[in-house]
Amino acid sequence: KNEVEQSPQNLTAQEGEFITINCSYSVGISALHWLQQHPGGGIVSLFMLSSGKKKHGRLIATINIQEKHSSLHITASHPRDSAVYICAVRQGGSEKLVFGKGTKLTVNP
Amino acid sequence: GAGVSQSPSNKVTEKGKDVELRCDPISGHTALYWYRQSLGQGLEFLIYFQGNSAPDKSGLPSDRFSAERTGGSVSTLTIQRTQQEDSAVYLCASSSQGLAEAFFGQGTRLTVV
Numbered sequence: 071k072n073e074v075e076q077s078p079q080n081l082t083a084q085e086g087e088f089i090t091i092n093c094s095y096s097v098g099i100s101a102l103h104w105l106q107q108h109p110g111g112g113i114v115s116l117f118m119l120s121s122g123k124k125k126h127g128r129l130i131a132t133i134n135i136q137e138k139h140s141s142l143h144i145t146a147s148h149p150r151d152s153a154v155y156i157c158a159v160r161q162g163g164s165e166k167l168v169f170g171k172g173t174k175l176t177v178n179p
Numbered sequence: 180g181a182g183v184s185q186s187p188s189n190k191v192t193e194k195g196k197d198v199e200l201r202c203d204p205i206s207g208h209t210a211l212y213w214y215r216q217s218l219g220q221g222l223e224f225l226i227y228f229q230g231n232s233a234p235d236k237s238g239l240p241s242d243r244f245s246a247e248r249t250g251g252s253v254s255t256l257t258i259q260r261t262q263q264e265d266s267a268v269y270l271c272a273s274s275s276q277g278l279a280e281a282f283f284g285q286g287t288r289l290t291v292v
Contacts, residue, residue: 072221105222113270113283156222165210165229166237169222 073097076157076170083177089144091173093157096138103167104131104142105156113156116142147177183273183284191290192261200256200287204273211254212274212281213246217267225269228254261291 075094083089093102104116117124117131119140124131128147133140144151157170184203192198204211213225224238228248239245243261248254258265268288274281 110285112285113272115281115283158222164235165212165227166224166235167214167222168224171221 073168074157074159074170076173078173080174083147085148085177085179087147089147089175091142091155093140093170094138095159097159097161099159099161101160102133102140103158105158107154107156149177149179152176183271183282185271185284185287187287188285189288191292194263194291195260197257197259198261198289200269202254202271202284204252205282208273208275210274211248212272213256214270215267216270263291265289266291
C-alpha cells in the first residue's frame with residue numbers, strides 16, 4: 071500500500087463546478103504539499119500545510135492531522151485548471167517527500 | 180536566470196552508457212532537489228542538497244546514481260551503466276526557503292534504448 075493515496079485518480083468536470091481532490095497518508099508527517107503539474111510537465115508548488123486551511127485565489131487546501139487526510143478544493147473551475155494535482159508528504163525533519171500518484175483533472179468548457 | 184533550467188530537455192541513450200543531467204537552480208537558492216517521474220508512476224525523491232551540508236542521498240535507487248553540486252550552484256546527476264528502467268523524466272527543483280517555495284525545472288526526459 072502506497073504511503074500516500076490520492077482520490078480520484080481521474081476527474082472530469084464542467085467549467086464552473088466545485089472540485090475536491092483527496093489525499094490520505096499513513097505515516098506521521100511534518101508537512102503536506104500540493105503540487106500542480108501542467109500537461110507540458112512543468113510543476114508548480116501550490117500549498118504547504120502543517121495544520122488547518124490555506125486559501126490562494128480559487129484554491130483551498132485543508133488538512134486534518136488526526137485523520138491523516140487533506141483535501142484540495144477548486145472553486146469555479148476553469149479549463150486552465152486542467153492538470154495533474156499531486157499530494158506529497160514530508161516526514162519528520164526530513165526534506166524528503168513521499169508523493170501520491172496524482173489526480174488528473176480535466177475541466178471542460 | 181529567471182527559473183530553474185535543466186539540460187538536456189531530452190536524452191536518448193543506449194543501455195550501458197553513462198549519462199549526465201544538469202540543473203541550473205535559481206541564483207541564490209541554497210536548496211536543490213532531484214526527483215524522478217517514471218511513466219505512469221508518481222514522483223520519486225532522489226537527492227537533496229542544502230548549502231554546504233552533506234546531501235541527503237536516501238532516495239538514490241542504486242549505486243549507479245550519483246549527484247554533485249559544485250560551488251553551491253549547478254548540480255549534475257550522473258547515471259552510470261544506464262538500464263531501461265532508468266527511463267523517466269528527471270526533475271530538479273530549487274528553493275531558498277525549503278520546499279514551501281520550491282521552483283521546478285521542466286525536466287529531462289531520459290530514454291534508455
